[in-house]
Amino acid sequence: MEEKGGDLLLESLSRLEGTWRAYIQGSGPQREALEAQARRLGIADRASFEGWISSAQMPAFYRQLDVLVVPSRTRPNWKEQFGRVLIEAMACGVPVVGADSGEIPHVVGDAGLIFPEDDAAALHDCLARLRREPELHAHLARRGRERVLAHYTQARVAMETYEVYRQALLHTCH
Secondary structure, eight states, X not given: OGGGOHHHHHHHHTTOOSSOOEEEEOOXXXXXXXXXXXXXTTOGGGEXXXXXXXXXXXXXXXXXXXXXXXXXXXXXXXXXXXXXXXXXXHHTTOOEXXXXXXXXHHHHTTSEEEEOTTOHHHHHHHHHHHHHOHHXXXXXXXXXXXXXXXXXXXXXXXXXXXXXXXXXXXXXXX
């Protein structure tokens, strides 16, 4: 899906110096175009296109990453919703970088880096900064895990859902 921003990620990575490897997770109608783009940009040997993997395998996948990037774009008929991958990566101690699309900034909060939608240069700057500043990388890894524990555990979500219903009942009864 074009709105997921894989092309933007590849463009940003093509200017990233040093040794790196990108794992593009999932399969869809854009996969062939993205593989062709990686070849055109001269980064095909550093970009792996991974197919679907089970949810049981995802923690191991996240733990092999230095950073998770979600470069989504808002479209007239589509906007990034909750972004479960952000929560999962943060829970595994992986810093996240996301576009300011839909709910991404709200999910990430101050526990990751946010860049303007469709801005390859800004995404590149975020990635370069994380490579340049290991203390920032470590801080975001720690902060992401703390954010998940504070806001996104099942117990926390259940408690907040209960409170919404409780408040709704109080307002309808008065």
